Amino acid sequence: MGTSKEAAAQPPWTGAIDVHHHVIPEFYAAELRDLGFASTLPGVDKPRWEIGTSLSMMERQGIRAAVVNVWPGVPAVDAATGARLARRVNEFLAELTAAHPGRLGAFAVLPLPHVDAALEELAYSMDVLGLDGVGLVTHYGGVYVGDPALDAFHAEAARRGTPLFVHPTAPPVDQPAFGLPVSLCEFPFETVRLTAQLLYNRTLERHPGLRVILSHGGGGVAYYAARLACGPLIRADLAERLPEDPVGYLRRLYSDTAMIGDPHAFPSVRAFTGAGRLLVGSDFPFMPESFSAAGGRHIVGQGGFTPDELARIEFGNAAELFPRFAHERQEGR
Template identity: 85%
Template sequence: MSSDVPGVQTRIFMGTSNSASAGPPWSNAIDVHHHIIPDFYVEELRKLGFASTLPGVDKPEWKIETSLSMMDRQGIRAAVVNVWPGVPAVDAATGARFARRVNEFLAELVAAHPGRLGAFAVLPLPHVDAALDELAYSMDVLGLDGVGLVTNYGGVYVGDRSLDAFHAEAARRGTPLFVHPTAPTAEQPTFGLPVSLCEFPFETVRLASQLLYNRTLERHPGLRVILSHGGGGVAYYAARLACGPLIRADLAERLPADPIGSLRRLYGDTAMIGDPHAFASVRSFAAADRILVGSDFPFMPESFSAENCRYVVDHGGFSPDDLARIESGNASHLFPRFASD
């Protein structure tokens, strides 16, 4: 994937940045939305009959050196990396073996770059017993920092009640769960466009509606869930999602007493929200203590990420204390590895 698409960023961000935009957007950031693409992972996915990207999406080149140099240029002190799309929905034994190999690689990568990297473990969902075993190993033995999930595993969405034992354990541990969208299982028209272009925000809204009407956050109050891309379309759709009982009366029994407050407990990152339209919605909905830095590197070019984050900094109207929370304070609270830095 090319690091720049001539003219595209100029059209998206024209007139939105001020003179301060020449420098890096951050000075001490912790990036919680940072992808890595190990060669062995791509090969293992291929052997299982899966691709490392969705149809129509360019596969970016990745090396650890490119991540670290990008972080240096953007003022990112540390990144909690993830391997997307994680472990595909295969049988439990195959998934467990695959997850173990990925997680041990992640632990070695973190150990080789102390202070610069943390990592989200992958799990063999939707197989709950195998996922619980790998959760314990990746947290207690490998010392990883959280769990990276996709919105659905073969059609089983992350908020499904069949995963309640996993929710309960993640809540008990206070393990941060970073949820990135993937393609829905139902066939959707694409108009010749990449599935991620339209479906990713919808996938996140689907998951948020499931979490809301299953009262997942209320039943497991220790859950700490990060929704990528600023929560997808959740900020825009939040009030609409709360209208279920107006459409069908029996949904009142499933809706939390404070549905908007429930959704506001979710964290979001800054990836893909740094424009006047998306950011207005996120800014009005999310408190500063629920916003984290996200670059979406290398699936989004570094130059796009830099301009995206500059917009958040320049036009957010945040106080210095709130900006410090967004840049690193909130992440330090979620990820103790970085709390002492």
């Protein structure tokens, strides 16, 4: 039997696809500075990134491919400025994926909340650049992704079956932070806020083709799902805004494994999401490689999944969402 040190040196995954993997182009950070925005939130260390660090991390962790994103995407600026920045980022991502076939896919960024500009860039990034989905943040200048004002975008994303990867950002109003990074506490709440909006605006019901991936195991959605369905018990008129099977709609959402690989968080995600809607996520390089590796080992070793279920989590679910990887042979565990 191997020692714990030997076990810690083994890759946590076997041929996984990482759907929560950040890239931080230097030109992007510079552009955000020029626009008066930061490429990280206050109190969050900016990691160093280059493509070589991503590829070597993937090799060590048993990750065959990553669908990368540029976070926090395009800030809430005017439509023309947002469209110009989105196009530059997306063309960079297309060049990056072309340079590493079979290893990288990418989520496009869009100039939301400007719907017409976003629809134009969605078509270009999918049909011309061949990117794999769209990376979103929970809100754009206070307009949350589930807002009815974005219904034309929801409809087109649903029609196309475009995977939407939603990452939290700072809430649009200041919250008490106690001298701590806002991401430490607020990110899970941001995801719950968005999910409540998707539910009570009936966005998921009206656009059944939407394929939404919530980062960080869905934030707190697994814990809050039943509570979110209690709106009509708190205020009777909310019954008119709630789908007939609210928890069922929430269980259609995908989530990733980033930051939930521990004995406290993971059981609720395991019970709520199951193997059919769970994807591998590392949150690299914002979270250290050692942290995501330990989380992956916990999920694989203690998650209670069968080999077939692990194969779905590591590769099968992602291959269904991202045709770029569907043709690749699935490696046995």
